[in-house]
Amino acid sequence: MAFFPAENLATVSIVVIIEQNVAEGAHSFNALLNAVRNWRGFGYRFEIIEHPHKEGSITEEVIGNADELWFFGTELCEKPEEALKLTPDEIALIQKRMNEGVGVFATGDHEAVGWGLCGHLPPRVANMRNWGDAGAPSEDRPWSYESTIRSPDQDVFRPELAGDSNRDEPDDFDVLPKPVWVLHLSKESPHELMQLPVRGVRKTAIRFLPDHMHEGKLHDYAEKPLSNEAAALVTEYKEGPFPQIVARSVRSLFDDADNPYNCVSYPVVSAYEAAEESLWGNIVVDSTFHHWTDQNALRLRFTPAWLHIEQYAINVANWLLGKAGRKKVEQAVVEYIRKTGDDGAEVIRLLDANERKQAIDSLRLNIAPRMIKQRIVSDTLERILLGRVISTSRAQVEAFARGFKNVDAKMVSSLDETDRQRFVLGLRFEEIRKK
Structure with a gap:
């Protein structure tokens, strides 16, 4: 990506x-x-x-x-x-x-x-x-x-x-x-x-x-x-x-x-x-x-x-x-995410199996490196897809994460800022692909 x-x-x-x-x-x-x-x-x-x-x-x-x-x-x-x-x-x-x-x-x-x-x-x-x-x-x-x-x-x-x-x-x-x-x-x-x-x-x-x-x-x-x-x-x-x-x-x-x-x-x-x-x-x-x-x-x-x-x-x-x-940019981004990779699906599979540590590791090893190669990609996606939910407060992160099955919202909010961003963006990628 x-x-x-x-x-x-x-x-x-x-x-x-x-x-x-x-x-x-x-x-x-x-x-x-x-x-x-x-x-x-x-x-x-x-x-x-x-x-x-x-x-x-x-x-x-x-x-x-x-x-x-x-x-x-x-x-x-x-x-x-x-x-x-x-x-x-x-x-x-x-x-x-x-x-x-x-x-x-x-x-x-x-x-x-x-x-x-x-x-x-x-x-x-x-x-x-x-x-x-x-x-x-x-x-x-x-x-x-x-x-x-x-x-x-x-x-x-x-x-x-x-x-x-x-x-x-x-x-x-x-x-x-x-x-x-x-x-x-x-x-x-x-x-x-x-x-x-x-x-x-x-x-x-x-x-x-x-x-x-x-x-x-x-x-x-x-x-x-x-x-x-x-x-x-x-x-x-x-x-x-x-x-x-x-x-x-x-x-x-x-x-x-x-x-x-x-x-x-x-x-x-x-x-x-x-x-x-x-x-x-x-x-x-x-x-x-x-x-x-x-x-x-x-x-x-x-x-x-x-x-x-x-x-x-x-x-x-x-x-x-x-x-x-x-909104203008989201149309282009969403269409692209729908067509790229199976990383998000793997994260969801691990979460469904209650393997939370492995899910985080998958995001770190697969999605995050590819995001980092593009200059401030994670910042961009956060702004476009999440309305800055990650950078504002842990309470907002928890509220966002509660919308996902098998996700421990407090666990997500307890991550440090970088891992929190990658994890929540991974969830959002899969949410888009399923639409």
Whole structure:
């Protein structure tokens, strides 16, 4: 089951709305959007359609078939009254698509960058961050702050740019990856958005994003007490769930001797995971679009940090795959599973014979290795076929397993995360084949 026929891949459509001032050049998003375009999941691929935003240009024709909507707000709104804002018709249409399960990504930058486009999205998205200039983190590194990593497109020392500082590029700070800290329970994997897939072990966390000296402010609804600003917006999520900060970073100020001080932690990625019974899709809001631009990301293209940065973009695309998108993919996946192997039948036979240990061993030896050969296949199938039942809670795993004859639900939930995932997916494979 490791290889899915390319001609049978379903296409998940991502419409990327970009303000026109950065559609091309150093501030374009080509590298990471191409990473998403080129990725292949188990049964599906992503199609990315870029749409430069003009007044009233978000129409049914543009986003009516989208499975995900991504918004890159890049215009600096120095005079908010002159900003190109979403029209009431555009907002209503976006709201309609969100109500139908379409996932949404949105980002801007410091001050009011992106306010016109993203600050006027439906409240469940807009209220996840501040789109103005209220307490956003800012960092100006000293001119003497040197890096051993050079930009691949500017890898020649240019004295005319260095001046007295001996600095080879005026924005040298962007050549350093930014460390991020992922928030998760100690015995569980990091949030899906911040996972690096590693063969045969518990998922490890993404540790780096592209560096930038100033970013927007995400609202942390887990803070106690809530900031006045977040408290005024919290009613949008009063019935739950709340947006969750899944990654943080640290910004520093520097004294006259170029020593860092006043290091402050701040959130960089916020995730809203729709409840299972909800018709809504998931939402991701980023603290800055500079995590995505060629100017920032490509400087790390030939370093180990690139794996983290590329995977973050791919994870966003996968995690925003809403119910409509999952249904599209499920048709392709189910048809394929029906036609593959007898591994699931063997697992069921062993369970019927009350040979539970042998059933688990069969999954480990037969199904699991073939799944692992395909990059995050098990994550993909979990998302498509189970609605993330495995990664949420042991109680949900138990509830799922109770639907199968001769399966000890508590035994399944007691397995570690990797074996639990493989076991339950094996049951789901056979359930599909029997239909």
